[in-house]
Amino acid sequence: MIFKKFIDKLLEKRYRVILAMAFLLLIVTVAIISRKSEVEFPSLPFSLGVREIALTFDDGPSPGSTPKLLEVLKKEGIKATFFVVGKMVEKYPFLLKEICKEGHEVGNHTYDHSDLTKLSKEYIIEELDRTRILIKEITGKDTYLFRPPGGRYDNKVIVATTLTGYKMILWTDYPVDYGCPSSELIYERAVSKVEDEGIILLHNGVDSALEALPKIVSKLKKERYRFVTISELIEGRGERNSGYFEKFEKKQEVKPPLEMVVNE
Numbered sequence: 001m002i003f004k005k006f007i008d009k010l011l012e013k014r015y016r017v018i019l020a021m022a023f024l025l026l027i028v029t030v031a032i033i034s035r036k037s038e039v040e041f042p043s044l045p046f047s048l049g050v051r052e053i054a055l056t057f058d059d060g061p062s063p064g065s066t067p068k069l070l071e072v073l074k075k076e077g078i079k080a081t082f083f084v085v086g087k088m089v090e091k092y093p094f095l096l097k098e099i100c101k102e103g104h105e106v107g108n109h110t111y112d113h114s115d116l117t118k119l120s121k122e123y124i125i126e127e128l129d130r131t132r133i134l135i136k137e138i139t140g141k142d143t144y145l146f147r148p149p150g151g152r153y154d155n156k157v158i159v160a161t162t163l164t165g166y167k168m169i170l171w172t173d174y175p176v177d178y179g180c181p182s183s184e185l186i187y188e189r190a191v192s193k194v195e196d197e198g199i200i201l202l203h204n205g206v207d208s209a210l211e212a213l214p215k216i217v218s219k220l221k222k223e224r225y226r227f228v229t230i231s232e233l234i235e236g237r238g239e240r241n242s243g244y245f246e247k248f249e250k251k252q253e254v255k256p257p258l259e260m261v262v263n264e
């Protein structure tokens, strides 16, 4: 009875104002305490300053170089992305399996490693599809990543890439390993152009690039770079098909056409 009376009083107009004010005061107090707590929490140093970089290797797989490259990556405990050539995959399927087994990502680098700007749109699509089927048959995985040989592309290539559902991936850092310059020079060029969310292009099959790799990795680890695959770089932001990729594409640098480094 007393309780009912108390409730009735509370619901009276004048008490409703007091209730509302008390509620408001409670919210303000909680907000102040939370804000104060935030300030007093120590920052998390391990999450600060971490940058991401993707290492990519073109033109494999090749029995003379892919196993050595995989060994170095394993020793360093990092994952990379391999843009493989279809005709090499056909010849050395066990190497592609090995790349996947080690947890690296695989991208399409066409079947013949031809200059795509010299081909018809239909032929470009065939180059992409042929390699896509091979990759799928051997690894059981599909890929949506594509890098045109030599970085050469035109409107036909862009249309063919879109029609086949690929993302064209170029690079932001190419230390020009073609022609086997010294490993020291490759190292200097690679680290001088490195940037957060960048993509380094090296070739699977260049001995001096392989020699430079542990030094490049060690330097970048010291600079708090985390090595990621291309998908991780893109999908990490959950924006694979949105604005981020446009920004990402603009950041990519197209150097003068590269020579072919496919070693059979």
Ligand SMILES: [Zn+2]
Pocket (backbone or CB within 6 Å): 058, 059, 109, 113, 148, 149, 150, 260, 261
């Ligand atoms: Zn290539």
